[in-house]
Amino acid sequence: MNSRVPTVKQTNWISLIPHFIIMGILIFIWYQFNPEKALLLGAMTYLIISFLLRNLIPRDHRKGIKKNNKGRFKDAISDFEKSYYFFKKHEWIDKYRFITLLSSSKFSYREIALGNIGFCYAQIGNGKKSKEYYEKTLEEFPESVLAKSALNMINAIENKSAQ
Template identity: 55%
Template sequence: MLFLTFIFHKLNANEPPLYGAITYLLISISLRNFVPKSHREGLKLTNEHKFENAIEKFKNSYNFFTEYNWIDKYRFVTLLSSSKMNYREMALCNIAFCYSQIGNGQKAIEYYKKTLSEFPRNNLAQAGLKMLTSIENK
């Protein structure tokens, strides 16, 4: 936002901070709505309890961010997002969660394990895996 304010200052705009903030907001909203589109659709479907459809959206999101890893890696610049968990990691956890919700524990375990193989410090996957394996062992 400071950079945009600086640009508007150099362009001799009347109110550079206002124009910088508005431009930042528009860019931020646009990037978050268009780039991780499949991810957002997956979240919407999950909230609607349409887990099977959500799985496909999260797989699309995972594939997109695998192919364009640099977008996810530098998401603080490319998506103006400072989330600790990247989109690939979130997609895998969400896929596992959706499988658990439709009663496919084996697939859920598989995806939690895949999450941990790629992101060993993921607490969500560790907890989900512990829960499913403890249920499976009973």
């Protein structure tokens, strides 16, 4: 069963500059060996590296997303927790993700993981835990629009049910 789970993706457009520089370097390297196919080989090398980095390093995050999309919210929580702790331990990977993972996302993996845990708890009916995780998201990422919106919705529901 494929659930219609909302996905929000925002791009940090300025982070594309290092991507083009990296691709340019790869094309230049390939130009030294094969000038006729340097553009194609450089672009293919960039795509392969990008694919490997995005699939190998944040693998727990990707597992959680897959489970989340299949509606297996309870199972996804542990994957998002593993992702959060990995990127907490290796903050530099997340901070410089536009180079280390060739990711142009505006959201850090830690912020996404915390928000996703909050979302999963809400989906399994644990509003208290959901609220805790959205509040934790705001503690670490005070500008998190996703966490602010989720907390506003939770608070509105709590206020309505209290009346």
